[in-house]
Amino acid sequence: MSAHQKRYALVIDSKKCINCKACVVACRAENSVPLEYSRNWMNEETRGVWPNLMAASHPEQCHQCAHPACVRVCPTAASYQRADGIVVVNQEDCVGCRYCMIACPYNARFFRQDKGVVEKCDFCLHRVERGQLPACVETCPSKVRVFGDLNDPNSKLAELLSQREYRSKKPEAGTGPQIYYLI
Amino acid sequence: MKTIEWGFLIVNYLFLGGLSAGLFFVSALATFLYEHGQPSPYTRIARLGAFLAPWPVMIGCGLLIFDLGRWYRFYKLFLHLRIVSPMSIGSWLLVLFNLVVLLNCYAWLTEEQRNSLFAKLPRALAFVSNFNCDIDHWRRGLAMIGIPISVGVGIYTGVLLGAVQSRPFWNTNLVAQLFLFSALSTGCAALILGLARSGESAQELRLLYGLDICFMVLEFFIVLPYIIHGELSVQAVQDSLRLILGGPFTILFWVFFLGLGLLVPLLVEVRELVPVLVSNHEFRYRRGLASGTAVLILGGGFLLRYIFVLAGQMSVFK
Numbered sequence: 001m002s003a004h005q006k007r008y009a010l011v012i013d014s015k016k017c018i019n020c021k022a023c024v025v026a027c028r029a030e031n032s033v034p035l036e037y038s039r040n041w042m043n044e045e046t047r048g049v050w051p052n053l054m055a056a057s058h059p060e061q062c063h064q065c066a067h068p069a070c071v072r073v074c075p076t077a078a079s080y081q082r083a084d085g086i087v088v089v090n091q092e093d094c095v096g097c098r099y100c101m102i103a104c105p106y107n108a109r110f111f112r113q114d115k116g117v118v119e120k121c122d123f124c125l126h127r128v129e130r131g132q133l134p135a136c137v138e139t140c141p142s143k144v145r146v147f148g149d150l151n152d153p154n155s156k157l158a159e160l161l162s163q164r165e166y167r168s169k170k171p172e173a174g175t176g177p178q179i180y181y182l183i
Numbered sequence: 184m185k186t187i188e189w190g191f192l193i194v195n196y197l198f199l200g201g202l203s204a205g206l207f208f209v210s211a212l213a214t215f216l217y218e219h220g221q222p223s224p225y226t227r228i229a230r231l232g233a234f235l236a237p238w239p240v241m242i243g244c245g246l247l248i249f250d251l252g253r254w255y256r257f258y259k260l261f262l263h264l265r266i267v268s269p270m271s272i273g274s275w276l277l278v279l280f281n282l283v284v285l286l287n288c289y290a291w292l293t294e295e296q297r298n299s300l301f302a303k304l305p306r307a308l309a310f311v312s313n314f315n316c317d318i319d320h321w322r323r324g325l326a327m328i329g330i331p332i333s334v335g336v337g338i339y340t341g342v343l344l345g346a347v348q349s350r351p352f353w354n355t356n357l358v359a360q361l362f363l364f365s366a367l368s369t370g371c372a373a374l375i376l377g378l379a380r381s382g383e384s385a386q387e388l389r390l391l392y393g394l395d396i397c398f399m400v401l402e403f404f405i406v407l408p409y410i411i412h413g414e415l416s417v418q419a420v421q422d423s424l425r426l427i428l429g430g431p432f433t434i435l436f437w438v439f440f441l442g443l444g445l446l447v448p449l450l451v452e453v454r455e456l457v458p459v460l461v462s463n464h465e466f467r468y469r470r471g472l473a474s475g476t477a478v479l480i481l482g483g484g485f486l487l488r489y490i491f492v493l494a495g496q497m498s499v500f501k
Contacts (some may be wrong), residue, residue, distance in 0.1 A: 069348055075271035076259045095259050096252015098188040099270050105349035105500055111188065116252030170500045172419070173349050 006084040007150040008123055009178040011160050012059055016142045019044065019057035023136035023145070027061075030124055030135035037110045039121040040136055058181065059144060061136070062087060062108040062121040063169065066176030070100035070109065070120075079118075085150075085178060086125060091117045105173035123147065150178075187496050192250040197340045197488040198369070199243030200277070201362060202481075204337035205370015206236040207284055209394060211326035211333070216390070228387050229322075231377050232370070233291040237284040240336070244277055269346045273339040280336045283329040290318045290325055337366035340488075344495055351416075352423035352498035357409045358491065361402060365484050368398035372448075372480035379473035388473060389466040392456040395480070399449040406441065423498035431497075432490045440490060444483015448476040 019042055027039050040061035047054045068087050071079045078093035079100050089100075089109075094117040101109045101118060109120040124134035132138070137147040148157030160166075166180040210232020217223030248257045261278070265271040292300065294317065301315045341362030344353040375391050378384040413424045427436040451472065459466045 072267050073270065073346065075263065075265060075268045075274060077263050077265060078259075093259055094252070095256045097250075097270060098252070099268075099343075101188050102496060103347050103349055107499075111252060113252075118252075172417070173500050175349075 004151050006152070007178075008064065008084050008086055008128065008147070009150045009157060009180065010061075010064075010123070010137075011146040011148075011157050011166070011180045011182060013144050013146070013160075013182040014056055014058045015182070017042075017057040017059060017144045018142050020141065022139050022141060023059055026135040026139035027121070027124075030127070033119070034112075034114070037112065037119070039110075039119065059136075060106065060108075060169070060179070063106055063175070063177035063179045064121075064123065066178060067174065069103040069105065069173075069175050073099045073103045075099065086123050086128070087120070088122050088125060089118055089120060091115070091119075094118055105170050105175060106177070187493060189250075189492055189496060192246045194485070194489045194492045196243040196246045196250070197343075197362070197492065198485045199239035199246070200340055201337055201366030201484065201488070202369045202373060203236045203238075203240035203243070203284065204280070204333040205367045206232045206239070206373055207280075207287070207329055207333040207370070208337070208367055209370050209374055209391070210236060210287075211330050212394070213390070214322055214326040224386055225390060227378060227384060228374055228391065229326075230291045232374055233284075233287045235373060235377065237281070237288050240277070240281060240284065244281065269339060269343045273336075273343060276332060276335045276339055280329075280332050283325055283332055286318070286321070287325040287329060290321045334363065337363040340366070344491060347495070349500060350423075350495045350498050351419040351500065352426060353491070353495040354420075355409065355412065357405050357412070361405045361409065361487070362491075364398045364402040364405065365487050368395055368402060369481055369484035371395040371398060372477040372484075376474055376477035376481070379468065379470050379477065385466050385468060388468050389456065389459070392452045392466075392468075396449065396452050396456065399445060399452075399480075403445060403449065406445075419498075419500045422501070423494075426494040426497060427490065430494075432494050435486060436490050440483050440486040443479055444486055445480075448479045448483070451476045 021042060024038060024040055024042065027033060031039060033039055040059060043058040043060055045056045045058065064085055064087050066085070068079070068081055071081050071087060075097065076093045076095055078090045078095070079087065080090065081087050096111065096116045096118065098111055098118060101111060109118050111118055127134060133147050137145040146157050146160060148155035150158060152158060160182065161180060165183040167183060168177045168180060171177065210229045213223070213225035213228035213232065216225050223229065248254050251257055260271065260274040263271060264275060297315055301312045304311055338359050341359030345356060345358040348354050371391050371394050375388060375395065378387050378391070410424065413420045426432050455468060456466070458464070
């Protein structure tokens with residue numbers, strides 16, 4: 001098998017989401033995120049008037065953008081993008097200027113008052129490097145999330161994106177988001 | 184929900200950094216406005232500007248460092264030079280600017296002032312007196328080097344905001360120009376305030392009024408296209424402009440910044456200066472009016488930063 005450069009991404013099938021928030025809890029536990037912060041969250045949407053109502057839940061987290069604005073503006077290169085596309089904050093180099101938070105169109109970053117640094121979702125990098133799935137993906141009871149390699153045509157993720165229609169959030173911000181919401 | 188990450192400290196820093204840039208720029212211009220070997224009619228502007236310029240930016244840098252989550256790690260900003268990050272470029276510019284304004288301040292000290300300064304040093308620092316030398320002849324050189332750096336500091340504060348593509352209120356090159364001319368105008372205003380108090384600075388104030396009018400006219404003609412262009416832009420930009428067109432910053436922007444902070448002082452200065460230019464009469468000024476106008480300009484410059492920093496962070500793509 002020929003080696004290829006991985007490009008990690010996430011597909012979200014919101015129609016399957018039951019808004020149990022197990023993903024939020026799993027992330028919090030896995031990454032020791034205090035209660036006042038969150039690396040991932042739910043967007044709840046309701047439309048219409050009783051009895052013709054529609055309710056949906058759209059999970060969201062860092063979009064691991066192809067052209068991340070947070071990485072561009074970071075003055076110390078603490079925010080950087082790995083070759084596999086995952087955007088990471090090196091906490092040793094972060095000075096806590098919060099420019100990246102302002103630059104992120106998704107508000108996916110938060111400032112840890114206790115540590116004085118910025119944090120965000122990194123697809124549970126420590127797990128991914130061990131060949132495991134991110135905690136939110138593994139824990140989801142209704143299999144809303146599919147994590148995988150965009151460059152691997154045999155991955156479940158590539159299969160879904162080739163067969164289903166999808167959208168990304170705020171493409172007009174120009175950062176090339178890599179979370180794909182199935183329609 | 185979006186939180187406001189950059190608050191009062193950053194607003195103050197942007198104002199103080201711009202103020203110093205303006206003070207140095209005008210002071211440096213005044214340094215050049217005389218023939219070599221001749222006494223300058225504008226020495227008082229150059230000297231006062233040189234003496235005032237270092238302090239606002241140094242206080243501003245302190246605020247900037249204090250605003251960091253880990254202030255003691257600020258040195259890490261100088262372990263990198265990232266040309267794609269306006270904050271990285273700005274950090275280096277500030278270092279250069281601080282060096283130039285401090286040297287320039289020293290170069291404008293008279294011999295008595297220098298001697299008196301070094302005499303105050305504690306005994307442990309007596310060796311510093313070895314640096315007590317006359318660098319008067321550096322003034323023009325420092326002005327020449329410092330002008331592009333001060334313009335850089337004035338512009339960069341706007342680029343810092345304008346480069347953020349996810350904030351539609353900021354994401355236009357006009358913000359950089361707006362901040363630059365506002366910075367130069369506040370620098371002029373601070374000098375007017377300083378010189379008008381003595382009551383014997385008609386010639387200096389005439390030059391400062393002329394420069395200030397130019398800067399404020401340019402500022403006004405940047406505010407206009409900023410709003411017109413925004414209204415003709417995409418929906419997200421139009422929505423972001425609602426913050427100053429019917430939103431929480433409307434009165435602050437139109438009445439206090441544009442009205443009292445820009446147009447009123449502009450009209451006062453035009454009213455004072457233009458008849459003199461037309462009739463070629465001797466320029467006279469009223470100390471109270473000149474000082475009041477300068478205070479309004481300084482207040483307007485501060486409000487501009489306040490409105491832009493906060494409104495920009497509230498503007499998002501929906």
